[in-house]
Amino acid sequence: MSIEVGMILEGKVSGITKFGVFVDLPESKTGMVHISEVAPTFVNEINDFVKMGQTVKVKVLSVENGKISLSIKQALPKEQQHPKKPRGDRNDRGDRDDKSQNRRTRQPYKPAPPVTSPGDYEWQSSRKSAPSSFEDMMSKFKQTSEDKMSDLKRGGESRGYSRRGNGNGRK
DSSP, X not given: OOOOTTOEEEEEEEEEOXXXXXXXXXXXXXXXXXXXXXXXXXXXXXXXXXXTXXXXXXXXXXXXXXXXXXXXXXXXXXXXXXXXXXXXXXHHHOOTTOHHHHHHHOOOOOOOOOOOOSTTOOSSOOGGGOOSSHHHHHHHHHHHHHHHHHHHHHHHHHTTBOSSOSSSSBO
């Protein structure tokens, strides 16, 4: 009997890693169950779902170059493959069928307060003097950049630092 895609087999867990489970199959073959195929729910710790030496039912997903990809969750009966997840947050939001009550509990939209710039630096000039064309915006940007650069240069010189100096950073 050769192992083919779609078969459901029984095997014994022979290894557990962070990324999956190795399962010994018939005919002295070994396959791997990726962590995403261990259970129908989110798996953070594989040891919570399987133990070394445990016998598990697996479905063969693929057989490529001697590597056998398996799934424990796809070997489960259909009703167990997609369990209803308890959604605790639904009760906080109210029952979906009772839409009138859901509307009453909703708070009206409140916009976030405007973001202020750090310190007294003005990041944007007021909207009233906003330039109207691309050329105006570019000239305004160049002027602002030149002003900032000259402020930075003056600030560095007042502390006694120079861009070109005697090698130790001082004038």
